[in-house]
Amino acid sequence: MIGKTLWERQLHQRGxxxxxxxxxxxxxLHERHTRLVCLDRHDCSVRWDVPIGTWPRAVVVAGDRCLVLPQDTDQLFCLDLTAGSVVWRAGLPQYSGHVVATAETVVVGGWRGYTPMSAFDLKDGRPLWRTRRRMATVLPLPWDGGVLLGDGSEAWLIDPRDGRELDRWRLPESLVETDGHPAFTMIGPDRCLVPCGLRSVVSIRLSSGLVERFFRHDADLSSSAAQFTGGVVWLRERGAGYLAIDPEDGSVLWNVDVRQPLVGEVVRDSEGFVVAGAGGLLFRLRSDGHVLERSSSVTRVAALRDLGAGEMLMVTKGTLRMIAIDPYRRGE
Incomplete structure (x- = not known):
């Protein structure tokens, strides 16, 4: 077996x-349609359990705060991470989406271009600024004290405290629309990867302002951000497996094709990596991408989350599992 389940939580809804x-x-995590629950990561004991609303568009932890944006309330809730109590709440325009937080600021809005963007003080919820018009952006990314936004063929960096533009990049193709999922991937303090068009990924640099072609594929890529794990950039092919890319020169290191679609994320282990098929199979990969082992998780898998230290979270059709990745035993 690739891993053993340390604990499992029934969600009573789709994971x-x-x-x-x-x-x-x-x-x-959000569960039972209207509840937000805080669990002890090690033993699954409940720290707090509060009503919060249906299907949140975002759950974000920033320091000792937890930010939640339910779909049915048009309010942003800021909870105390220790107790689960509401510290502050802010009313938002209908259909607000995207929430990102820096050390002091929460930036909200821009999802699908439905609403203006606005910012609040993380500590007390005090409004800081709001754009005059509706605007569109992919899911923003905190970067070097600023917040990176993008739409169409442009990406730009703003100051989260006042909304002032700090830098802007012109992209060779339009950004891929990833809806509420990540679009940008940092692979260094000065470098970020951006999916552009159906088959390309470009690199933007903070200090020099350079925009460089990082990778161009001969088939369509998935509408998702690259992943940077174990010193390797991972790109998902549409309806297929992963490409492992050298972060320095953009060359293909290997192709992970197990004849079924793979879900995110790639997880590190002592031998290399672990990936999951949507049908429930787990695959252990050697550091060169060769499949060492496969095992069934019994249920359909929606996503993996790499926690480091040989642990991962598995989101399934209706549960959340904490899994310890067993060391690989050669010859068994």
């Missing part, structure tokens, strides 16, 4: 990786 946040000692 979603976007309604989940993890810290060193806590797991915060």
């Amino acid at each position: 979603s990786a976007s309604a989940l946040a993890v810290t060193e000692d806590r797991v915060v």
Whole structure:
């Protein structure tokens, strides 16, 4: 077996990786349609359990705060991560989406271009700024004290405290629309990858302002961000497996094709990596992409979450599992 289940939590709804946040000692997740629950990461004991609304568009942990944006309330809730109590709440326009947080600021809005963007003080919820018009952006990314946004063929960096533009990049193709999922991938303090068009990924640099072609494929890529795990950039092919890419020169290191669609994320282990098929199979990969082992998880898998230290979370059709990855035993 690739791993053993340390604990399992019934969600009583479809599992979603976007309604989940993890810290060193806590797991915060949405379950039972209207509840937000904080679990002890190590033994699954409940720290708190509060009503919060249906199907949140975002669950984000920032320091000792937990930010939640339910779909049915048009309000952003800021909870105390220790107790689950509401610290502050802010009313938002209908259909608001996207929530990102820096050390002091929460930036909200821009999902599908439905609403303006606005910012609040993380500590007390005080409004800081709001755009005059509706605007569109992919899911923003905190970067070097700023917040990176993107739409169409442009990406730009803003100051989260006042909304002022700090930098802007012109992209060779339009950004891939990833809806509420990540679009940008940091692979260094000064470098970020951006999916453009159906088959390309470009690199933008903060210090120099350079935009460079990182990778061009001969088939369509999935509408999702690259993943940077174990020193390797991972790109998902549409309806297929993963490509492992050298982060320095954009060359293909290997192709992971197990004859079934794979779900995100790629997880590290002592031998290399672990990936999951949507049908429930787990695959252990050697550091060169060769499949060493496969095992069934019994149920359909929606996503994996790499926690490091030989542990991962598995989101299934209706449960959340904490799994310890067993060391690979050659010859068994």
